Amino acid sequence: MRQARTKREIRSIVEPWRRQGLKIGFVPTMGYFHEGHLALMKRAAELADRVVVSIFVNPTQFGPNEDLDRYPRALERDLELAEVSGVDLVFLPEARELYPPGFQTWVTVEDLSRGLCGASRPGHFRGVATVVAKLFNIVQPDLAVFGEKDYQQLQVIKRMVIDLDFPVEIVAHPTVREPDGLAMSSRNSYLTASQRKSALCLKEALDQAQALVSRGVTNADEIEAAMKRTIAAYPESRIDYIFIGDPETLEPKDSVSGPVFVALAVFVGDTRLIDNRVISSPEDRAGR
Amino acid sequence: MRQARTKREIRSIVEPWRRQGLKIGFVPTMGYFHEGHLALMKRAAELADRVVVSIFVNPTQFGPNEDLDRYPRALERDLELAEVSGVDLVFLPEARELYPPGFQTWVTVEDLSRGLCGASRPGHFRGVATVVAKLFNIVQPDLAVFGEKDYQQLQVIKRMVIDLDFPVEIVAHPTVREPDGLAMSSRNSYLTASQRKSALCLKEALDQAQALVSRGVTNADEIEAAMKRTIAAYPESRIDYIFIGDPETLEPKDSVSGPVFVALAVFVGDTRLIDNRVISSPEDRAGR
Numbered sequence: 001m002r003q004a005r006t007k008r009e010i011r012s013i014v015e016p017w018r019r020q021g022l023k024i025g026f027v028p029t030m031g032y033f034h035e036g037h038l039a040l041m042k043r044a045a046e047l048a049d050r051v052v053v054s055i056f057v058n059p060t061q062f063g064p065n066e067d068l069d070r071y072p073r074a075l076e077r078d079l080e081l082a083e084v085s086g087v088d089l090v091f092l093p094e095a096r097e098l099y100p101p102g103f104q105t106w107v108t109v110e111d112l113s114r115g116l117c118g119a120s121r122p123g124h125f126r127g128v129a130t131v132v133a134k135l136f137n138i139v140q141p142d143l144a145v146f147g148e149k150d151y152q153q154l155q156v157i158k159r160m161v162i163d164l165d166f167p168v169e170i171v172a173h174p175t176v177r178e179p180d181g182l183a184m185s186s187r188n189s190y191l192t193a194s195q196r197k198s199a200l201c202l203k204e205a206l207d208q209a210q211a212l213v214s215r216g217v218t219n220a221d222e223i224e225a226a227m228k229r230t231i232a233a234y235p236e237s238r239i240d241y242i243f244i245g246d247p248e249t250l251e252p253k254d255s256v257s258g259p260v261f262v263a264l265a266v267f268v269g270d271t272r273l274i275d276n277r278v279i280s281s282p283e284d285r286a287g288r
Numbered sequence: 289m290r291q292a293r294t295k296r297e298i299r300s301i302v303e304p305w306r307r308q309g310l311k312i313g314f315v316p317t318m319g320y321f322h323e324g325h326l327a328l329m330k331r332a333a334e335l336a337d338r339v340v341v342s343i344f345v346n347p348t349q350f351g352p353n354e355d356l357d358r359y360p361r362a363l364e365r366d367l368e369l370a371e372v373s374g375v376d377l378v379f380l381p382e383a384r385e386l387y388p389p390g391f392q393t394w395v396t397v398e399d400l401s402r403g404l405c406g407a408s409r410p411g412h413f414r415g416v417a418t419v420v421a422k423l424f425n426i427v428q429p430d431l432a433v434f435g436e437k438d439y440q441q442l443q444v445i446k447r448m449v450i451d452l453d454f455p456v457e458i459v460a461h462p463t464v465r466e467p468d469g470l471a472m473s474s475r476n477s478y479l480t481a482s483q484r485k486s487a488l489c490l491k492e493a494l495d496q497a498q499a500l501v502s503r504g505v506t507n508a509d510e511i512e513a514a515m516k517r518t519i520a521a522y523p524e525s526r527i528d529y530i531f532i533g534d535p536e537t538l539e540p541k542d543s544v545s546g547p548v549f550v551a552l553a554v555f556v557g558d559t560r561l562i563d564n565r566v567i568s569s570p571e572d573r574a575g576r
Contacts, residue, residue: 007453011455019309021307100450100451102447102537103451104397104398104399104400104447104451105395105396105397105398105417105447105448105451105452106395106396106398107393107394107395107452108393108394108396109392109393110392110393110394111392112392129393130452133452134451134452134453137452137453137454137455138453140455159390159392159393160393162388163388163391163392163393163422164393164395164418164421164422164425165295165422165425165426166425167299167425167428249390
């Protein structure tokens with residue numbers, strides 16, 4: 001497994017692969033790998049001839065009061081895990097390599113960035129779309145794998161690729177979970193033992209929503225109220241948002257019909273966790 | 289010379305060129321070719337093995353009260369001129385090919401887009417940067433040639449390429465002029481015979497600025513006032529802006545030192561014309 005710290009190095013390594021007609025898979029990450037990241041790398045290795053992973057805690061996707069400075073890092077461990085997951089090349093840029101003096105160009109995916117995490121984290125998806133556009137231009141992959149855990153991010157990137165005509169196939173990978181159902185996240189490392197138990201409230205609330213939809217409940221307010229009650233039962237939990245709406249446009253829905261996208265962000269202590277699920281309604285299943 | 293109307297066709301033609309290791313040059317245009325366009329194509333043909341030209345009157349770079357609907361078109365003539373100028377492939381997309389339903393992603397080059405034509409034409413450079421990003425991703429050229437006539441556009445594109453890491457070399461080509469000094473522009477076709485005479489005021493004002501700088505005048509207000517007097521002497525002329533500032537950052541300067549960028553936009557009748565010049569000041573030349 002090779003490592004590169006500059007754009008020039010990446011291009012000098014990737015260019016010969018491209019000339020040989022090798023298919024290049026890419027997984028952009030912020031490091032501190034868990035099984036979710038490794039699953040994306042393994043998927044890329046299945047689909048492509050060479051796998052490139054970037055590790056970059058991108059400052060432009062963090063708000064001024066967010067956890068940029070304390071975001072967890074474990075580079076040596078990450079490199080070992082990437083190697084055994086079939087990665088061929090790791091890109092480890094410094095911030096100044098990606099954001100040179102005078103930097104002033106931004107990629108904005110307007111409607112999809114507005115609600116959900118975009119409302120709680122202004123500028124977050126502008127930072128995500130911009131750095132992913134940059135990384136696509138640096139690595140020039142044939143495909144890139146993103147996790148469904150960050151579902152809104154996945155939709156933003158898919159839309160950016162369509163709208164700006166990036167010649168990159170976007171592959172979605174299901175959320176990888178701990179045995180008890182907690183979605184894997186680097187931010188889970190912030191949790192105390194008792195908070196770790198409370199963190200299950202996200203998965204429980206999604207189970208609750210699914211059960212209600214299965215029973216034929218269509219009123220979004222009713223589903224949201226039940227989810228709120230579920231979450232409130234867990235200590236140290238504070239809801240940031242609950243969203244019920246369209247899985248593609250991310251527009252909210254008052255009434256559930258067809259597949260419905262349910263997402264939520266919950267602070268557990270000071271740690272903000274997210275999770276989501278696309279739920280088929282009974283009529284939706286009947287119609288197939 | 290081949291023609292393509294879809295992204296898919298362009299990629300199917302360009303991909304084999306790339307696999308053969310051929311260097312691809314690109315000239316994005318809005319058609320209605322004059323010698324200025326043809327000079328860009330010829331330059332691309334000198335620098336690259338294959339030349340791609342796009343003809344697309346991009347709706348997103350026109351404001352609601354601008355001349356999108358009456359922008360001049362002459363496709364058959366354009367195709368003949370492109371062929372004799374060494375072009376291998378012409379891309380002729382419809383607007384719906386580049387802006388599909390749900391389109392919502394924009395590329396914004398913030399500081400450089402703010403002043404000059406950006407102030408007179410809100411959203412113009414967002415439309416330019418976005419469509420050029422798209423065309424770069426569709427054509428995937430090694431180099432692209434832009435005219436210095438649209439100097440702010442050139443700086444916006446150069447900055448976008450640096451900031452988003454597009455693997456494309458930007459080549460600047462000097463403004464091509466009519467024998468009397470009028471900068472060539474498709475919009476010159478809007479001018480009546482008497483307006484055509486008044487259109488010389490732009491070039492005359494730039495000559496005036498250059499003469500003053502050569503004589504050691506450093507006060508930008510003094511230069512601007514002289515340019516205004518020059519332009520006012522021409523019938524049907526109305527100044528949109530006069531800019532005196534830095535050639536790279538496009539920040540205005542009160543005092544001329546080092547190379548200075550002078551640009552202006554003038555309405556002649558209803559037609560908005562632009563021109564510009566980078567002028568070395570005497571101390572700048574002495575310092576070399």
